[in-house]
Amino acid sequence: MTGSISTYGQFLRTLSSVQRVQGQQQEIQTQTGTGKKGNTIGDYGAQGQRLLNLRGAKDQLETYKLNIADIGEKGAVMDTAMGQMGDLLDKLEKEYLKVEGNLSTDTTFLNDMGKRGLEQLTQLLNSKVGGRYVFAASDVDTPPVQNLGGLTSKFESLIDTGSDADSIIAAMKSAFTDSAQAYQAPDGTTNDAVFSSSLQFAGSPLKVRVDVNRDIQYGVRADDKAFTDMLRTFAMAATIKYTPDNQDQYDALVTEGHQAIKDSRPALLSEIGQLGVTRKQVDDLSVQHEHVIDVLDKAAGNIDDVDYAALATKMSSSTTALEATYKILASMQQMSLVNYIS
Secondary structure (H helix, E strand, O other): OHHHHHHHHHHHHHHHHHHHHHHHHHHHHHHHHHOEOOOOHHHHHHHHHHHHHHHHHHHHHHHHHHHHHHHHHHHHHHHHHHHHHHHHHHHHHHHHHHHHHHOOOOOHHHHHHHHHHHHHHHHHHOOEEOOEEOOOOOOOOOOOEOOOHHHHHHHHHHHHOOOOHHHHHHHHHHHOOOOOOOEEOOOOOEEOOOEOHHHHOOOOOEEEEEEOOEEEEEOOOOOOHHHHHHHHHHHHHHHOOOOHHHHHHHHHHHHHHHHHHHHHHHHHHHHHHHHHHHHHHHHHHHHHHHHHHHHHHHHHHHHHEOOHHHHHHHHHHHHHHHHHHHHHHHHHHOOOOHHHHO
């Protein structure tokens, strides 16, 4: 009877061995299909936590790269817009030079260039990326520059009524300087503010995280001095008029308008340069992030990715073992009942 129990026990052990090897082969087939050693962190044992840490570090760097890409996209739009503003200034200065020193008293073309320039500046300062205003500081949902038509009409009326040049210049400076206040004309009337009221409370400049414990500030506000001087010179160009009896006013406004160009150009170039430096810094940082991501990918791959050559060897070994156990089972199945009860 001992022999029968022993033989039956061997049968069960062999059957268990078959099932174990079949399970191993199923696991190998799954790993071959997915290219991964496991489906859950628990499948990696002691290496599971390290794998989680590597994946988390990579995800964080990917987020930083997306933030940097956003800086690049917005920065490119800002850079293009400010370059176009510089071109507008160059063209306007040529026209100012014609009327300065009374070389010409026909301001028709200067007025037209000033009005069209204000429209173009408004469009440029209200530039958007993905539906968000890039010159609006942190208040990206509100256009920073409002309609300037009413403002230029007010300046024209001040000139037509013979207001002195100092009062007109002061009114223009006030209109393009204070984003929190509505424009106050010398006669006490008010116009809508040039800039959105929300711009006053918007954080400035834009800030975004680009690395661990490192934030980058970038961008330019629409009410930056580079732009306010620019808007002022175009507003003057749009409204200056010459008549024989307003010679002093005319000369003073022409001189002030030309000076505003000289004031705004270096400030504009400085902002363009600073933006370029920032974009270069974050581009270099993005390259560094990419290198680190490659290292993290390789480290995670050493834990997570399967070795197909090793899998092939393991599959071959398990197949050989399975075939051997099948033969043993087959020989057991050929035994008669006597083998188990004798």
